[in-house]
Amino acid sequence: MNSSKLIGLYRALLSIILTFLVTSIFLIINNTNPLLAYYYIFIGAFGNINLIIETLVRATPILIISLGLAISFRCKVWNIGAEGQLYIGAMLGTITAIALGESFFTFPIAFIMSLIGGALWASIPAFMKSKLGINEVITTFLMNFISINFVQWLLSFPLKSPETLFPESERIPNSAILPVLIPYTRMHLGIVIAFFLILPIIHFIMMKTTFGFKLKVVGENPEVARYSGIDVEKILFLALVISGALAGMAGFIEVAGIQFRMRPTISPGYGYTGIVIALLGQNNPIGISLASIFIAAIINGSSTMSRMLNQPQGIVDFIQGLLIMFVLASNYILRYVSKKELIKL
Amino acid sequence: MSSQIPSFFSNDIVLHVEGIRKVYPNGVIANDNVTLSVLKGEIHAILGENGAGKTTLVNIIAGCIKPDAGEIYVNGKKVKIDNPRTAIKLGIGVVHQHFILIPTLTVIENIALSLNNSGFRLNLSKVKERIIQLSNLLNLKIDFNTKVEELPVGLKQKVEILRVLCQNANILILDEPTSVLTPIEVEEFFRILRNLKEKGCSIILITHKVKEALSISDRITIMRKGRIIKTLTPKETNEEELSLLIIGEKQNSESISFTNENNNTKKILLSVNNLNVRGDRGELSVKNVSFSLYSGEILGIAGIAGNGQKELVEALTGLRKPESGTIIIMDENVVNKKPKFLIKKGMAYIPEDRIGRGVVLTMSLAENAILKRFEESPFSNKTIMNKNSIMNYAHELIKKFGIIAPNPNIEVSNLSGGNIQRLIVARELSYNAKILIAENPTAGLDVRATDFTHRIFLDLKSKGVGILLISADLDELLKLSDRILVMYNGKIMKEFNRNEYDIYKIAKLMLGIEVN
Numbered sequence: 001m002n003s004s005k006l007i008g009l010y011r012a013l014l015s016i017i018l019t020f021l022v023t024s025i026f027l028i029i030n031n032t033n034p035l036l037a038y039y040y041i042f043i044g045a046f047g048n049i050n051l052i053i054e055t056l057v058r059a060t061p062i063l064i065i066s067l068g069l070a071i072s073f074r075c076k077v078w079n080i081g082a083e084g085q086l087y088i089g090a091m092l093g094t095i096t097a098i099a100l101g102e103s104f105f106t107f108p109i110a111f112i113m114s115l116i117g118g119a120l121w122a123s124i125p126a127f128m129k130s131k132l133g134i135n136e137v138i139t140t141f142l143m144n145f146i147s148i149n150f151v152q153w154l155l156s157f158p159l160k161s162p163e164t165l166f167p168e169s170e171r172i173p174n175s176a177i178l179p180v181l182i183p184y185t186r187m188h189l190g191i192v193i194a195f196f197l198i199l200p201i202i203h204f205i206m207m208k209t210t211f212g213f214k215l216k217v218v219g220e221n222p223e224v225a226r227y228s229g230i231d232v233e234k235i236l237f238l239a240l241v242i243s244g245a246l247a248g249m250a251g252f253i254e255v256a257g258i259q260f261r262m263r264p265t266i267s268p269g270y271g272y273t274g275i276v277i278a279l280l281g282q283n284n285p286i287g288i289s290l291a292s293i294f295i296a297a298i299i300n301g302s303s304t305m306s307r308m309l310n311q312p313q314g315i316v317d318f319i320q321g322l323l324i325m326f327v328l329a330s331n332y333i334l335r336y337v338s339k340k341e342l343i344k345l
Numbered sequence: 346m347s348s349q350i351p352s353f354f355s356n357d358i359v360l361h362v363e364g365i366r367k368v369y370p371n372g373v374i375a376n377d378n379v380t381l382s383v384l385k386g387e388i389h390a391i392l393g394e395n396g397a398g399k400t401t402l403v404n405i406i407a408g409c410i411k412p413d414a415g416e417i418y419v420n421g422k423k424v425k426i427d428n429p430r431t432a433i434k435l436g437i438g439v440v441h442q443h444f445i446l447i448p449t450l451t452v453i454e455n456i457a458l459s460l461n462n463s464g465f466r467l468n469l470s471k472v473k474e475r476i477i478q479l480s481n482l483l484n485l486k487i488d489f490n491t492k493v494e495e496l497p498v499g500l501k502q503k504v505e506i507l508r509v510l511c512q513n514a515n516i517l518i519l520d521e522p523t524s525v526l527t528p529i530e531v532e533e534f535f536r537i538l539r540n541l542k543e544k545g546c547s548i549i550l551i552t553h554k555v556k557e558a559l560s561i562s563d564r565i566t567i568m569r570k571g572r573i574i575k576t577l578t579p580k581e582t583n584e585e586e587l588s589l590l591i592i593g594e595k596q597n598s599e600s601i602s603f604t605n606e607n608n609n610t611k612k613i614l615l616s617v618n619n620l621n622v623r624g625d626r627g628e629l630s631v632k633n634v635s636f637s638l639y640s641g642e643i644l645g646i647a648g649i650a651g652n653g654q655k656e657l658v659e660a661l662t663g664l665r666k667p668e669s670g671t672i673i674i675m676d677e678n679v680v681n682k683k684p685k686f687l688i689k690k691g692m693a694y695i696p697e698d699r700i701g702r703g704v705v706l707t708m709s710l711a712e713n714a715i716l717k718r719f720e721e722s723p724f725s726n727k728t729i730m731n732k733n734s735i736m737n738y739a740h741e742l743i744k745k746f747g748i749i750a751p752n753p754n755i756e757v758s759n760l761s762g763g764n765i766q767r768l769i770v771a772r773e774l775s776y777n778a779k780i781l782i783a784e785n786p787t788a789g790l791d792v793r794a795t796d797f798t799h800r801i802f803l804d805l806k807s808k809g810v811g812i813l814l815i816s817a818d819l820d821e822l823l824k825l826s827d828r829i830l831v832m833y834n835g836k837i838m839k840e841f842n843r844n845e846y847d848i849y850k851i852a853k854l855m856l857g858i859e860v861n
Binding site for chain 2: 208209210211212213216217220221223224226227228229230231
């Protein structure tokens with residue numbers, strides 16, 4: 001492990017420790033033993049095989065999203081719109097699956113359409129960023145509201161299933177559903193795809209390819225990139241579009257693996273959770289896979305903990321917010337600490 | 346040595362450092378037991394090669410780096426300088442080799458920012474008053490409402506000096522200040538230094554130029570490999586002795602042989618016709634410029650920074666779209682072509698701004714070495730990078746170009762300025778370029794690295810490469826160029842062939858004074 005990876009690990013660990021420390025203070029104020037709370041979080045996430053599978057189920061969409069975000073964050077394109085890209089991708093994938101009906105090609109085509117959906121939705125801010133220089137943070141974020149409300153409208157009126165009272169689509173055909181690998185659990189094929197196919201592919205792209213190299217150069221110094229003959233605008237465009245495609249894929253895997261229908265509640269903010277994970281994982285795919293399991297464990301474990309100790313459910317958002325803050329701050333904290341260290345040498 | 350220095354507690358010593366030691370995390374001993382005194386109202390030159398530890402010493406005094414050992418005394422009192430603000434409060438002002446201005450702010454805003462004494466209300470008019478007063482003293486002509494990013498390097502430096510003076514510094518530390526100035530600007534700059542000295546300022550001048558140190562300073566301290574070698578006065582020494590002390594060994598610097606062949610037998614590599622280029626603020630910066638570059642020649646462009654050279658180079662390298670005119674490289678008009686196309690066509694470019702445009706500081710030496718060739722075999726098969734061959738190649742470059750680095754994985758931010766330049770030169774010359782555009786290629790480099798660069802240029806020339814040398818160093822241009830074009834206010838004033846060189850005529854034209 002080289003020194004920059006080691007520093008990344010320190011950063012992640014430091015921010016996790018600080019987050020738990022601050023959370024402890026609030027738990028103590030709330031008359032709760034923090035150690036007991038963390039114990040219940042752990043048990044809730046990893047207590048038995050079923051709970052472990054549920055944690056992996058939770059980790060899958062956020063892993064795929066944050067791998068995509070890592071690509072855009074690597075070249076310093078701050079895609080805040082994964083949530084909206086997820087909705088559009090999942091919607092398009094669902095529509096395709098329903099339209100194709102039962103067939104051997106239903107899943108692959110619907111899967112690809114979900115990628116295209118997310119990519120197309122991301123290509124709008126990507127175009128505005130690369131051609132017109134409009135800040136992507138604002139455009140991607142605001143487009144979330146457009147896409148989520150648009151999908152809500154589609155599910156409430158034109159695409160509403162005639163069988164139910166709720167705003168949701170028809171059930172997707174069986175051939176579009178990801179098979180369950182362990183009976184009587186929700187361990188579906190999508191989890192394996194995410195961890196053993198998407199993760200290595202993204203790792204390979206980022207670490208071993210010329211595209212990954214270009215992403216890095218553009219992110220670190222766009223001026224040098226331009227002078228070295230890299231088409232900076234093209235890279236910025238592609239990075240945002242690829243992260244959109246992965247967010248769309250995450251949405252469809254959630255439909256095909258868990259929900260079997262498109263619902264307006266398909267994502268409880270996974271697109272934003274992905275940002276926490278990409279930052280906590282330091283844009284490193286391996287780090288991101290660990291971070292996604294960690295965050296999934298916090299999400300699942302917190303609901304157990306809040307039931308057992310009568311604590312508010314909002315603790316999850318509280319912890320995630322603190323994590324973002326400390327990850328961003330940890331760079332400066334570490335630099336400060338390491339400076340002090342140097343004097344002792 | 347002690348005979349020249351007044352006793353330790355003398356009132357005349359404004360700054361005294363004792364036993365400074367600094368070892369970087371990568372094991373480089375940058376400063377080793379450095380002891381130095383600076384007197385009131387003296388110009389004290391610190392001479393040494395790249396990597397001798399001069400900049401580290403400056404950074405320690407300025408509070409940017411903490412020493413591992415040693416003490417600092419200001420006006421006889423022991424002080425602890427643990428951040429730059431403390432240094433400023435003590436009256437120590439530093440102009441760094443690499444500027445620390447905020448590009449998107451104007452000159453006034455940058456200076457106001459560094460003053461930090463205006464309280465809650467930002468009083469720009471008061472700041473402006475002070476700047477005008479100081480700039481009149483220094484005879485500087487800067488549009489104070491210009492954004493710093495739009496200023497050429499020469500002017501940026503003047504802004505830096507102004508900024509430090511506005512902070513009421515009485516100990517001024519200048520790190521390689523003349524590397525971006527023309528000979529005439531240097532004279533002007535020295536006049537300013539003498540002026541400041543008369544007003545009681547102490548000046549520490551970090552340089553590697555022996556001539557400058559001899560002509561301007563009261564005392565000269567020589568540093569080598571992190572140690573103080575000797576402190577001398579200019580009267581008791583000479584150029585030769587100083588050079589020897591700096592290098593520490595006899596250097597075989599036989600004069601460069603020069604061959605000037607007839608241009609008729611050579612082919613035109615680059616031809617620029619009626620080129621007009623607009624600058625950042627929309628003003629016409631390059632006006633109707635035409636010239637040709639032949640194979641096997643070095644064409645010099647002389648001019649004071651900010652006379653359109655930057656825009657001309659950016660147009661030639663595909664970084665800026667020309668307003669009108671043609672740029673023809675080997676019978677093909679390349680106007681509006683992207684840098685990638687030009688690189689493929691065989692254009693190499695050594696930029697003036699090494700840190701901003703030459704390297705990615707946060708990436709490794711190896712990654713920087715292949716920046717322009719990573720899509721070529723053997724570094725990649727267009728898609729997948731080949732780490733082993735990249736590493737081997739980087740090792741090769743380190744050896745061949747004498748880059749001082751422990752290994753190719755080292756982040757470029759850990760290399761000294763001279764080594765960064767070696768890396769850039771190595772990279773640019775590694776692909777078989779036919780045209781080399783070099784912008785102030787030896788600015789800030791020591792004797793040895795400069796000599797090395799010049800030899801490489803002459804070697805390339807003999808191989809038929811056409812070199813466009815844009816330099817503020819007139820001596821360099823006179824030494825290397827087959828022809829010199831003088832640029833002033835965006836126009837080519839005159840072309841000189843090698844047998845017509847006249848330094849006074851060229852210098853006058855650089856200032857826009859017509860000569861017949």
